[in-house]
Amino acid sequence: MKKVIYLIVFIAAALLFEFAGTYAYKNYDDGDNSLKVHYIDVWQGDSTFIELPNGKTILIDAGEVEYGDRVVKYIKSLGHSKIDYLFATHPHSDHIGGLKKVVKTFDIGSIYMPDITSNSTLYLDLLKAIETKNKKINIVKAGKTIISEDDIDLKVLAPIEDEYEEVNDYSIVLKLTYKEKKFLFMADAEYESEMDLLDSKYDLSADVLKVGHHGSTSSTNYYFLKAVKPSIGIISVGKNNDYGHPKDTILEKLKKQNVKIYRTDLNGNIVVRTDGRYEEVSVQYGSNS
Numbered sequence: 001m002k003k004v005i006y007l008i009v010f011i012a013a014a015l016l017f018e019f020a021g022t023y024a025y026k027n028y029d030d031g032d033n034s035l036k037v038h039y040i041d042v043w044q045g046d047s048t049f050i051e052l053p054n055g056k057t058i059l060i061d062a063g064e065v066e067y068g069d070r071v072v073k074y075i076k077s078l079g080h081s082k083i084d085y086l087f088a089t090h091p092h093s094d095h096i097g098g099l100k101k102v103v104k105t106f107d108i109g110s111i112y113m114p115d116i117t118s119n120s121t122l123y124l125d126l127l128k129a130i131e132t133k134n135k136k137i138n139i140v141k142a143g144k145t146i147i148s149e150d151d152i153d154l155k156v157l158a159p160i161e162d163e164y165e166e167v168n169d170y171s172i173v174l175k176l177t178y179k180e181k182k183f184l185f186m187a188d189a190e191y192e193s194e195m196d197l198l199d200s201k202y203d204l205s206a207d208v209l210k211v212g213h214h215g216s217t218s219s220t221n222y223y224f225l226k227a228v229k230p231s232i233g234i235i236s237v238g239k240n241n242d243y244g245h246p247k248d249t250i251l252e253k254l255k256k257q258n259v260k261i262y263r264t265d266l267n268g269n270i271v272v273r274t275d276g277r278y279e280e281v282s283v284q285y286g287s288n289s
């Protein structure tokens with residue numbers, strides 16, 4: 001009997017250690033010059049938090065309203081009280097829902113949105129929270145440079161046109177470059193926006209692609225993926241979501257191009273850390289697929 005108990009304790013300890021081991025990022029060092037991109041698990045939605053080497057922070061979306069607390073807790077747990085650059089990529093609930101909580105909680109620097117509004121209560125509440133803080137909203141479109149420093153560059157690549165049929169195509173698409181490493185954040189940009197990007201003068205190549213629209217077939221068309229040529233693809237998606245995201249055809253397309261796929265439904269929070277030359281991916285659980 002004693003042996004059995006020892007065995008159970010040993011297995012429990014091993015499991016605990018394994019979990020802590022994967023969650024406490026490998027070689028994680030707060031005192032270094034690395035850039036960290038946190039793809040926060042907000043179920044069926046999007047929220048990406050970025051820690052720049054200079055200590056400044058970026059937040060792109062904050063999931064549905066019920067995930068606002070989770071995003072706030074996550075950012076606080078990293079020791080931050082200010083968000084220097086805040087993006088609401090487009091006014092859909094799975095992107096802006098949690099932002100009201102974020103705006104109320106943190107000291108906010110600049111706020112960016114695309115040129116499209118909504119009549120939803122969530123959207124109007126967010127505007128009210130921003131107004132209460134006496135902050136203004138910067139309406140941005142393609143071509144706007146947000147950060148241009150020695151090693152760091154953050155640019156808005158889309159929306160390119162002034163009008164689109166789909167709200168998703170108004171999504172703010174961002175490209176972040178740190179030395180040799182490039183990250184592309186697609187939000188929910190679909191085919192029209194991707195084709196405009198392909199027609200544009202922008203260099204779309206990126207090492208890490210935040211896959212558009214939660215892995216829906218509306219996005220990540222063949223030519224676009226060829227132009228981006230990522231080695232890592234991140235999909236933010238909820239387990240057993242009603243949309244069937246991510247779609248198998250998208251996963252196959254990514255695999256065919258040798259893209260390592262990480263998914264928030266299978267991996268929880270995903271962190272990509274880079275010193276500008278190499279990158280390292282840490283996941284809360286599971287491994288890449």
Ligand SMILES: [Zn+2]
Pocket residue numbers: 045046092094095188213214
């Ligand atoms: Zn979405």
